[in-house]
Amino acid sequence: MSDSPLPRSFTPPLSPTTQRGRKRHDALLEAAQRLFLERGFSQVSVNDIVAEAGGSLSTLYRHFGNKEGLFQAMVEHRSHDIYTALTADDIDSLPVEAALTRFGSGLLHKAMDDEALGIYREVVAESPRQPELARRFFDAGPGRMRQVVKEYLDRRVADRSLPPVDTAALAGMYLGMVLGEWHLIQLLQLEAPPSAEAIDARVTRCATLFLGGLRDAPD
Amino acid sequence: MSDSPLPRSFTPPLSPTTQRGRKRHDALLEAAQRLFLERGFSQVSVNDIVAEAGGSLSTLYRHFGNKEGLFQAMVEHRSHDIYTALTADDIDSLPVEAALTRFGSGLLHKAMDDEALGIYREVVAESPRQPELARRFFDAGPGRMRQVVKEYLDRRVADRSLPPVDTAALAGMYLGMVLGEWHLIQLLQLEAPPSAEAIDARVTRCATLFLGGLRDAPD
DNA sequence: AAGAAAGCGTAGCATACACTACACCTAGAA
DNA sequence: TTCTAGGTGTAGTGTATGCTACGCTTTCTT
Structure with missing residues (x-):
């Protein structure tokens, strides 16, 4: 029953500011797209995506929050173009x-x-x-x-x-x-x-x- | 590198002979249908299905071989009627x-x-x-x-x-x-x-x- | 009644996987 | 050059889950 003592300043999906950040962001999105569309959401692990995109798991979670967040971001990203x-x-x-x-x-x-x-x-x-x-x-x-x-x-x-x-x-x-x-x-x-x-x-x-x-x- | 010594007489999807067997078979199919269609294939565990249908995990595997087998059996079962x-x-x-x-x-x-x-x-x-x-x-x-x-x-x-x-x-x-x-x-x-x-x-x-x-x- | 075939139920194995922690590195602004 | 936010990498944790093993019980046939 404790209170929630400053819930860690809520770090939701974060858009990258730096150049390298943007690069990783895009790489992650692209890898997610390829793998999700190839194998399906539940058949792909976040580790697979990181392996494909390069970069690190931590970055993925900082940018997209969780697996579903990445999926959503990917779908939106593509729906626009398509x-x-x-x-x-x-x-x-x-x-x-x-x-x-x-x-x-x-x-x-x-x-x-x-x-x-x-x-x-x-x-x-x-x-x-x-x-x-x-x-x-x-x-x-x-x-x-x-x-x-x-x-x-x-x-x-x-x-x-x-x-x-x-x-x-x-x-x-x-x-x-x-x-x-x-x-x-x-x-x-x-x-x-x-x-x-x-x-x-x-x-x-x-x-x-x-x-x-x-x-x-x-x- | 050993040979395969009589591979256990291959027990693939088995149609039940006895009355009770048929009942369980149907119950499993029906539970699978409800749960799969409600939550989706990957969101349902075989244990969930057994819990819903009654019976035992062993029976499920004897009848349908594995999770995908049950899914296929369910889809065919329904496609016919639908x-x-x-x-x-x-x-x-x-x-x-x-x-x-x-x-x-x-x-x-x-x-x-x-x-x-x-x-x-x-x-x-x-x-x-x-x-x-x-x-x-x-x-x-x-x-x-x-x-x-x-x-x-x-x-x-x-x-x-x-x-x-x-x-x-x-x-x-x-x-x-x-x-x-x-x-x-x-x-x-x-x-x-x-x-x-x-x-x-x-x-x-x-x-x-x-x-x-x-x-x-x-x- | 006996015996086999099928069902039950639990316990557990092996693994995969989402997500976190943490310590270190890098880029780029001041 | 130094400072720091953001990126990297690895190791780990907890849990979910497909599937098997195994010993017991029920059902059905003969």
Whole structure:
């Protein structure tokens, strides 16, 4: 029942100030990424990571607090890049079908990428234990993608290129259609990834199908 | 460097013969299911499972060989049930739109189900380490669903209800569209599951959209 | 009733692993 | 040059855990 006598000035995840520090920080993140995505969170020990990155265990704990902290930092670090560059400035000047094709192609290429697949697997697996992580991953990745498409559709509705529709729902449906079973097949590593041509062919067909359906049934 | 002197007559996963044996076998499977899906494979110890199921550690190892064996047995056991009852005898007598709606609704209800989500999470997470498991899950579950829809579309093409199309690809696209982002949102537990009405509404819209698109662009 | 096959239960081994302690080294600012 | 915050390296601790050993009990067959 003793009090907590100055709890050691709480040293939480610390961003490094010095040059060498930054270097180690990055090296640790990079090693964590490689190993976590290769073997999975619970199959990698902190010692493995230090062995891979160089540096010392103490530094790892000073920077990231604990193993989960490192994992989270890694996921955030990557999520930022991974789903970026999906927005394009000239997207509004394209015909609708071309715009949809571009969205779909960007998504599908990302979704077939080894690194993105690894993160997806890990986040899905850990999400029940780390809901914060799940939310951040979704918002930075798939959720953002859907939002971008939704807002695109909103503008097309506004300028009468499309009939008034439930853009949020339709954006999700379109992206889901593009992914289809391909995403799961890659997640489970059941087949070799499709070629760029196969991807483009699929996306083109999806865009056509989708727009065809939209014209008929405005809702 | 000694030889292996009769390697103990290899006692691999053993199916129980006696009544009591069967009971324990089932109890172990059920406990494994509950715990694995609740906490994840690596978060559950074999002792936990025995504590939950009753019986003894020895029995578990006699029946399933090791922890992974139990996990695999559990996944197979469940995969069989989970995606069953998707085929219906009268499906060919329905209008195409109604048939698609039924497929979609069945899928979406399953995909929103806690147990199915748990298995999906675990299989995705473990697939890099257990490719056999991944294949079996896919074939028994999502892959079978796609196959059923494909064959349905094949029959509609044959009887000219639909134009000649790439039925395999389209089946995957349709199911993907139905799932859309909803599946991921449930996997990550970001929102409460949708109501039955919401599911039906979404599926109806998907079926309409899909068929509309098909009529326009036969390909 | 007898005997074997299967189940029970505990105790323990071997190991892996997250995390800490601590003493020493280095870089870079004053 | 000196001072110090931050980095290094190693050794260790506590614990969790997969799996085995082994002796006893129950069940089922013949």
